[in-house]
Amino acid sequence: MHAVKTSDVFELLRDGGPQTRAQLAESSGLARSTIAARIDVLLRLGLVAPYGDAVSTGGRPPSLLALNPSARVVVGVDLGATHARAVLADLAGTILAEARADLDIADGPDVVLGWVTTTVRSLLRGQQRKLADLAAIGIGLPGPVEHSSGRAINPPIMPGWDRYDVPAHVRRHVDVPVLIDNDVNIMALGEQHAHFPDVQDLVFIKVSTGIGAGIISGGALQRGAMGTAGDVGHVRLPGAEGVTCRCGNEGCLEAVAAAPALAATLRASGAEVTGSADIVALVRGGNLDAVQVVRQAGRDMGEVVAMVVNFINPSVVVIGGAMSGAGEHLIAGIRETVYQRSLPLATEHLRIVPSAAGEQAGVLGAAALAIAHVLSPAEIERASLAVTG
Amino acid sequence: MHAVKTSDVFELLRDGGPQTRAQLAESSGLARSTIAARIDVLLRLGLVAPYGDAVSTGGRPPSLLALNPSARVVVGVDLGATHARAVLADLAGTILAEARADLDIADGPDVVLGWVTTTVRSLLRGQQRKLADLAAIGIGLPGPVEHSSGRAINPPIMPGWDRYDVPAHVRRHVDVPVLIDNDVNIMALGEQHAHFPDVQDLVFIKVSTGIGAGIISGGALQRGAMGTAGDVGHVRLPGAEGVTCRCGNEGCLEAVAAAPALAATLRASGAEVTGSADIVALVRGGNLDAVQVVRQAGRDMGEVVAMVVNFINPSVVVIGGAMSGAGEHLIAGIRETVYQRSLPLATEHLRIVPSAAGEQAGVLGAAALAIAHVLSPAEIERASLAVTG
Numbered sequence: 001m002h003a004v005k006t007s008d009v010f011e012l013l014r015d016g017g018p019q020t021r022a023q024l025a026e027s028s029g030l031a032r033s034t035i036a037a038r039i040d041v042l043l044r045l046g047l048v049a050p051y052g053d054a055v056s057t058g059g060r061p062p063s064l065l066a067l068n069p070s071a072r073v074v075v076g077v078d079l080g081a082t083h084a085r086a087v088l089a090d091l092a093g094t095i096l097a098e099a100r101a102d103l104d105i106a107d108g109p110d111v112v113l114g115w116v117t118t119t120v121r122s123l124l125r126g127q128q129r130k131l132a133d134l135a136a137i138g139i140g141l142p143g144p145v146e147h148s149s150g151r152a153i154n155p156p157i158m159p160g161w162d163r164y165d166v167p168a169h170v171r172r173h174v175d176v177p178v179l180i181d182n183d184v185n186i187m188a189l190g191e192q193h194a195h196f197p198d199v200q201d202l203v204f205i206k207v208s209t210g211i212g213a214g215i216i217s218g219g220a221l222q223r224g225a226m227g228t229a230g231d232v233g234h235v236r237l238p239g240a241e242g243v244t245c246r247c248g249n250e251g252c253l254e255a256v257a258a259a260p261a262l263a264a265t266l267r268a269s270g271a272e273v274t275g276s277a278d279i280v281a282l283v284r285g286g287n288l289d290a291v292q293v294v295r296q297a298g299r300d301m302g303e304v305v306a307m308v309v310n311f312i313n314p315s316v317v318v319i320g321g322a323m324s325g326a327g328e329h330l331i332a333g334i335r336e337t338v339y340q341r342s343l344p345l346a347t348e349h350l351r352i353v354p355s356a357a358g359e360q361a362g363v364l365g366a367a368a369l370a371i372a373h374v375l376s377p378a379e380i381e382r383a384s385l386a387v388t389g
Numbered sequence: 390m391h392a393v394k395t396s397d398v399f400e401l402l403r404d405g406g407p408q409t410r411a412q413l414a415e416s417s418g419l420a421r422s423t424i425a426a427r428i429d430v431l432l433r434l435g436l437v438a439p440y441g442d443a444v445s446t447g448g449r450p451p452s453l454l455a456l457n458p459s460a461r462v463v464v465g466v467d468l469g470a471t472h473a474r475a476v477l478a479d480l481a482g483t484i485l486a487e488a489r490a491d492l493d494i495a496d497g498p499d500v501v502l503g504w505v506t507t508t509v510r511s512l513l514r515g516q517q518r519k520l521a522d523l524a525a526i527g528i529g530l531p532g533p534v535e536h537s538s539g540r541a542i543n544p545p546i547m548p549g550w551d552r553y554d555v556p557a558h559v560r561r562h563v564d565v566p567v568l569i570d571n572d573v574n575i576m577a578l579g580e581q582h583a584h585f586p587d588v589q590d591l592v593f594i595k596v597s598t599g600i601g602a603g604i605i606s607g608g609a610l611q612r613g614a615m616g617t618a619g620d621v622g623h624v625r626l627p628g629a630e631g632v633t634c635r636c637g638n639e640g641c642l643e644a645v646a647a648a649p650a651l652a653a654t655l656r657a658s659g660a661e662v663t664g665s666a667d668i669v670a671l672v673r674g675g676n677l678d679a680v681q682v683v684r685q686a687g688r689d690m691g692e693v694v695a696m697v698v699n700f701i702n703p704s705v706v707v708i709g710g711a712m713s714g715a716g717e718h719l720i721a722g723i724r725e726t727v728y729q730r731s732l733p734l735a736t737e738h739l740r741i742v743p744s745a746a747g748e749q750a751g752v753l754g755a756a757a758l759a760i761a762h763v764l765s766p767a768e769i770e771r772a773s774l775a776v777t778g
Contacts, residue, residue, distance in 0.1 A: 004418035029393035029423035224702020313613020
């Protein structure tokens with residue numbers, strides 16, 4: 001803390017509940033003039049608003065001030081291989097409206113981001129909110145992302161997106177901060193915010209066409225030095241030698257346990273399956289081949305989950321993505337290997353659970369990413385400077 | 390920030406350099422009375438001291454205040470299987486004195502911690518420092534540690550230490566805060582502080598009798614939910630099926646790539662070796678068998694390092710521990726596999742290097758752990774309350 005910042009005063013109100021300016025000065029030890037100036041900025045930003053009436057000690061009643069979560073809104077967007085979802089949320093994370101579309105990421109940035117900007121406007125209109133109320137947009141992309149620049153980097157299933165400047169495109173149509181992350185990172189954030197707010201160490205594993213992980217460790221999302229953290233799909237699996245992966249290496253987890261590999265196995269025994277949805281349908285219908293194939297995929301995944309548990313020691317491992325619809329058969333296979341392979345202390349209080357947020361995990365996380373940005377000290381300072389000139 | 394804390398004023402001085410009370414009040418927006426009271430506490434704690442002379446604007450010259458890193462000292466202790474090291478350092482991390490002993494951790498807490506408390510006193514005496522100058526002690530133990538309680542948990546090479554209350558023992562003789570962590574965590578901290586202060590994502594891998602990792606991700610040491618993060622020794626290695634590990638499982642990395650496995654291989658071809666030191670001596674002497682065995686151990690380790698690189702995406706992987714004395718042969722084997730197995734984006738700027746801190750990594754990290762505790766906001770508040778009653 002080099003000087004009292006607007007964000008410091010915001011935090012006093014966030015953590016201390018409704019207070020008057022005088023109470024803020026007294027409880028904090030800050031100069032009254034400092035409090036008054038910072039509150040003025042927060043009122044102009046809409047982050048703080050007058051709250052009820054305080055008891056007066058004579059003269060003009062002192063006004064109570066409090067956070068104002070509904071003053072601004074954010075949009076969270078989850079872009080998958082063949083779907084797109086969006087939510088409008090207030091700064092407390094309450095969902096105000098939703099939208100969904102079948103949309104191919106391979107149609108490229110113009111089509112997909114066209115849907116995003118159109119949807120942002122229609123979500124706002126539907127809730128009678130102005131564009132000026134929108135504080136930020138969070139977007140999850142189904143591929144590796146350079147979080148700092150918001151660019152997708154060599155995304156395998158996203159032709160036309162390599163190094164594309166997603167924030168710049170969106171801001172040409174809706175000029176607010178745009179935060180980009182990969183889909184499994186925002187799913188981890190969404191699952192944690194919605195269902196494990198007190199958990200500091202959570203790994204979210206998405207299983208569908210590929211296999212990837214979002215890592216929350218020590219309470220923070222861990223993106224790694226280049227933003228590629230969480231790649232568990234290309235770990236070499238004991239016993240999978242000779243199986244070629246789409247990455248060019250041999251024996252990767254994805255090459256034996258992701259949906260395309262399971263579909264190929266089932267087709268070889270005569271079933272008509274192309275992807276996760278077909279496999280999940282067969283499992284739910286009680287098809288024994290499909291149940292066995294999924295259970296074995298769980299065991300194979302368990303080898304890598306055991307490694308993750310030994311390495312980062314989470315208290316919760318969440319299994320999500322389209323294949324998680326195959327339910328307990330997948331989880332049972334994973335648990336079988338993990339409890340055999342991991343160290344006793346690391347598994348003593350470990351929970352391995354299916355995603356509770358389900359298809360909402362991504363949009364919830366994208367909204368959380370946007371809200372965290374809007375309420376970050378740096379962003380409040382930036383906004384303060386903008387209103388004070 | 391719920392109120393202006395002593396630690397806030399400490400940070401103003403730490404980040405802003407020497408200042409007068411009036412300058413602190415003006416630049417920060419804090420009330421003058423608040424600044425005066427907090428500075429009084431920091432002077433009594435010895436963390437801040439008068440600094441030179443400020444230019445007066447008339448009357449009594451206002452006194453400049455600054456941090457006072459030499460006012461207090463810490464001791465960092467690194468306990469290994471058969472050695473013990475300690476350093477005395479000031480709050481800036483400058484090493485003032487060192488001590489070393491050949492000491493068996495298996496001799497148990499009384500003997501080993503007896504050395505620690507005796508050494509703390511002799512290090513202080515040697516530098517003419519009083520016990521009251523000692524602010525904290527950091528200790529690394531060669532086994533799993535519950536960081537919050539400072540107890541070793543089921544440590545395999547530490548008979549008599551299971552759940553032993555290390556801080557309570559030390560505090561019966563030297564009553565200052567005692568921070569405990571496992572040896573490889575403090576080695577990671579020490580390496581980062583001494584050689585990679587700007588690196589946020591560093592994994593330190595210790596190779597000797599066992600193989601373990603210390604993980605710094607997003608700038609912070611990651612201990613995991615139960616404090617067991619970094620266990621890479623018991624990851625199942627492709628191709629190592631049938632090799633039984635001391636943990637009871639099969640095919641663990643340790644069972645094929647740690648010093649005991651390499652020594653057994655070399656003994657089978659007639660060499661007289663018992664541990665890391667003998668193997669390192671053979672490699673340095675140019676023994677071809679030893680070179681090949683170490684190179685292959687590097688390749689095997691590379692499988693697990695590749696997994697670590699894909700999963701947590703560090704920018705630096707440091708190889709330390711006794712076996713790292715085998716130098717480039719081990720590192721070359723590791724690199725060979727990592728650059729073949731890891732994803733291009735994850736290895737684009739990756740450095741895999743031998744430990745530069747070497748045998749000092751542990752004590753440097755233990756001292757850093759103690760200093761971070763002493764200067765943490767919570768600890769400054771606790772100390773403030775103690776002096777103000």
